[in-house]
Amino acid sequence: MRIKTLIILVSLILLPVQTFAYSYSGIHWSTSSASVDSGDSSIPASWITPIARSMSAWNAPASPFYFYVGSNGHKLYAQNSGNNGTPAITYYSYSGNSLIDVDTYFNTYYPWSTSGDSGYYDVQNVLTHELGHWLVLNDLYSSQDAEKTMYGYTSLGETKKRSLDTDDINGINAIYY
Ligand SMILES: [Zn+2]
Numbered sequence: 001m002r003i004k005t006l007i008i009l010v011s012l013i014l015l016p017v018q019t020f021a022y023s024y025s026g027i028h029w030s031t032s033s034a035s036v037d038s039g040d041s042s043i044p045a046s047w048i049t050p051i052a053r054s055m056s057a058w059n060a061p062a063s064p065f066y067f068y069v070g071s072n073g074h075k076l077y078a079q080n081s082g083n084n085g086t087p088a089i090t091y092y093s094y095s096g097n098s099l100i101d102v103d104t105y106f107n108t109y110y111p112w113s114t115s116g117d118s119g120y121y122d123v124q125n126v127l128t129h130e131l132g133h134w135l136v137l138n139d140l141y142s143s144q145d146a147e148k149t150m151y152g153y154t155s156l157g158e159t160k161k162r163s164l165d166t167d168d169i170n171g172i173n174a175i176y177y
Contacts, residue, residue, distance in 0.1 A: 022150065022171030023138035030098040032176060034134065035070025042078040050114045050124035051076065057128045057149075057164055058135065064176035065135060074102050074134070076127075081107040087121045087154060090133040104130045111156075118157040125161045126154060137171045 038051045055067040081089070087110050092102040104127070106112065113120035132150045133139075139152030146153075148165040 021145075021167040022148075022174070023140060024171060024175055025136055025138060027092075027094045027097050027099060027136045028175050029065070029135075032064060033066045033068060034099075034102070035072040035074055036067050036131075036134075037071045037073065037075040038069070039071060040075055040077050043076055044078070046114055047078075047112075047123050050122075051127060053124050053162070054127040054131055057162065058131055058172065060164070060169070063169075063172060065172055067131065067134070076104050076106070078106040078108050078112075080109045081105065082109050084109075088126045088130050090130045092133070092136070099136065102134045104134070116157060116159040120156060121154065122157070122159050122162075125159045128164075129154065129161045132168060132171075135172055135175060137168070137175075 036051070036055055038048060043051075052069070055069075059066040084107065086107060088104060088106045090102060090104045093100045106123070106126070111120045112123055114123050116122045116125070129149050129151075137150050140148055140150050141152045145151045145167070147160060149161045149163070149168045150171065151161070154161065
């Protein structure tokens, strides 16, 4: 089985403008759920609640897919990746169209908050976006997508990505129903 690895999804780079309401590569989980492992020692204890809330955003009652706390290797990490313009990054590997593994790295070069403080990136805000990448929704960069969780730009103090836009929900429904 040939495994293609390390497709990199970056939050803050500029890509050609997309006009889709959501964007999807065709790669997806072959299951209707995935575990999220927040147990790495690099993850502060104070982040566990906002992490759970990010999972809940995608686990809405009508959702065709759900995240659960588990330790099947799909992990969250916090590490200093330097001044690279990217507060968080999600890597995934897949075979054919099926996901094999997904991991997200928060970049602790930048300041983090769990309460939307100005001057800090908000854990729940950023992770809700990154979990969209776990579902293999892609970043959106058109200004008309600016209110969506999958909008590819973020800013210090931002919290609007915590709650999904209709188009984010349409995206997950299109992939997993
Ligand atoms: Zn992104």
